[in-house]
Amino acid sequence: MKILEERIQKDAAVLPGDILKADSFLNHQIDPELMMQMAEEFKRLFVNEHITKILTVEASGIAIACMCGYVFHVPVLFAKKAKTSNLSEDVYCAPIHSYTHQTDGTVRISKQYLNAHDRVLIIDDFLANGCACQALIALCRQASAQVAGIGICIEKSWQEGGKQLRGAGYRVESLARIASMENGTICFLK
Amino acid sequence: MKILEERIQKDAAVLPGDILKADSFLNHQIDPELMMQMAEEFKRLFVNEHITKILTVEASGIAIACMCGYVFHVPVLFAKKAKTSNLSEDVYCAPIHSYTHQTDGTVRISKQYLNAHDRVLIIDDFLANGCACQALIALCRQASAQVAGIGICIEKSWQEGGKQLRGAGYRVESLARIASMENGTICFLK
Numbered sequence: 001m002k003i004l005e006e007r008i009q010k011d012a013a014v015l016p017g018d019i020l021k022a023d024s025f026l027n028h029q030i031d032p033e034l035m036m037q038m039a040e041e042f043k044r045l046f047v048n049e050h051i052t053k054i055l056t057v058e059a060s061g062i063a064i065a066c067m068c069g070y071v072f073h074v075p076v077l078f079a080k081k082a083k084t085s086n087l088s089e090d091v092y093c094a095p096i097h098s099y100t101h102q103t104d105g106t107v108r109i110s111k112q113y114l115n116a117h118d119r120v121l122i123i124d125d126f127l128a129n130g131c132a133c134q135a136l137i138a139l140c141r142q143a144s145a146q147v148a149g150i151g152i153c154i155e156k157s158w159q160e161g162g163k164q165l166r167g168a169g170y171r172v173e174s175l176a177r178i179a180s181m182e183n184g185t186i187c188f189l190k
Numbered sequence: 191m192k193i194l195e196e197r198i199q200k201d202a203a204v205l206p207g208d209i210l211k212a213d214s215f216l217n218h219q220i221d222p223e224l225m226m227q228m229a230e231e232f233k234r235l236f237v238n239e240h241i242t243k244i245l246t247v248e249a250s251g252i253a254i255a256c257m258c259g260y261v262f263h264v265p266v267l268f269a270k271k272a273k274t275s276n277l278s279e280d281v282y283c284a285p286i287h288s289y290t291h292q293t294d295g296t297v298r299i300s301k302q303y304l305n306a307h308d309r310v311l312i313i314d315d316f317l318a319n320g321c322a323c324q325a326l327i328a329l330c331r332q333a334s335a336q337v338a339g340i341g342i343c344i345e346k347s348w349q350e351g352g353k354q355l356r357g358a359g360y361r362v363e364s365l366a367r368i369a370s371m372e373n374g375t376i377c378f379l380k
Contacts, residue, residue: 024302028267028270028299028300029265029300030256030259030266030268032256032259032266033263058248058249059248059249059252059270060248062220062249062253063252063253066225066252066257067222067256069220069222070223070226070257073223075222076219076253077218077219078218078249083291101273109218110213110218110219112214113214113218113219
C-alpha cells in the first residue's frame with residue numbers, strides 16, 4: 001500500500017535490535033485518517049470473505065481493528081492481556097510471548113463473543129514472529145470460529161511469522177512488507 | 191446521549207462491587223458504529239475548542255479516542271502503561287491507580303508528541319474515581335499542553351472523579367451519567 005510505505009519511509013525509524021519505530025503514526029501517536037485508509041484497503045482485500053468479526057489483541061491493534069470494524073460493519077473483539085474484574089470467568093485463554101516487552105503472558109476473550117458461526121478477520125499492527133497471531137488463532141480454534149484471514153499493517157518479512165502462517169494455509173495480507181532494514185535503510189518487498 | 195443510555199439499559203450488566211459491565215459493546219467487544227456516533231457527539235460538544243490532539247490511556251480508551259481523532263481530524267495519542275523497548279527514554283510519566291485491576295502503575299508518553307501548542311481533548315470510556323483522567327492531566331501539565339476538555343462515555347456520577355474534575359475547573363462532558371445502579375437497576379442523571 002503506497003501511502004503506508006511512503007509514511008514508513010518518512011516517519012518511521014530503525015532502532016538497534018531490529019526495531020522499527022512507527023510510534024508517530026501507528027502505535028503510540030495514531031493518525032486516524034491513515035487508519036481509515038488502511039481499513040478501506042483491508043475491506044477491498046477481504047470483501048468476499050463474509051467477515052462477521054474483527055479480532056485483535058490489546059493495545060496497539062485496537063485502533064486499526066476498530067476502523068476495520070467500522071468499514072466492515074461488524075463488531076470488534078480485542079483479547080485482553082490482564083485478568084480483570086470485569087471480564088467474566090468464562091473465557092478462552094492462550095499463551096502469548098511478547099518480544100517487544102520480553103514477557104510471557106496470557107490473552108483471553110469472553111466465550112460469549114466468539115463462536116462457531118464467526119468468520120474472523122484477525123487484525124494487528126505488526127507481524128514479526130507471529131506470536132500474537134498464533135495466540136489469536138488459538139482463541140478462534142477454541143471457539144470453533146473460522147479464521148477467514150489475517151490483516152497486518154507492517155510485516156517484517158525476514159522474520160518467521162508470515163512464512164509460518166502462510167505455510168499453515170492462512171491468507172495473510174500485509175499492507176507494507178519490509179524486506180530489510182539494514183543500516184537504517186528500509187526496503188520493501190516488491 | 192439517548193442511544194448510549196438505551197444501549198446500556200439493553201446490554202450492560204451490574205455486577206457485585208459496583209461494577210458496570212459494558213464489555214459487549216464498549217471495552218472488550220466493541221460496536222464501532224456506536225463509537226463513531228459517540229465521537230460525532232463529542233465533536234458537537236467540543237467543536238469550538240480548537241482541539242489539536244486526542245489523549246487517552248491504553249487499552250479500552252483507544253477505540254473511542256481513535257474515532258474522535260477521525261472526526262476531529264487530529265492525531266490521537268495513547269499513554270502507555272508498560273515500559274516498552276520501542277518507546278523512547280524521553281518521556282513524561284505519571285502515576286496511575288487502577289481500581290479495576292487493583293494495581294498501581296505508571297503511564298508514559300513520548301515528549302515529542304505533546305507540547306505547549308496543544309489543546310487536548312482527554313477521552314476515556316469510563317469515569318469513576320478519576321484516576322486515569324488525573325494521570326492524563328498530569329502528563330499534559332508536564333508538557334505545558336492545555337486541557338481543553340474531557341470527554342467520557344459512561345460516568346458513575348456518585349463516585350468522586352467527575353466532581354473533583356469539574357471542581358478543578360475542567361469541562362467534563364459525559365455521554366451517559368449514571369445516578370445509581372442499586373439492586374441492578376441502572377438510573378441516569380436527568
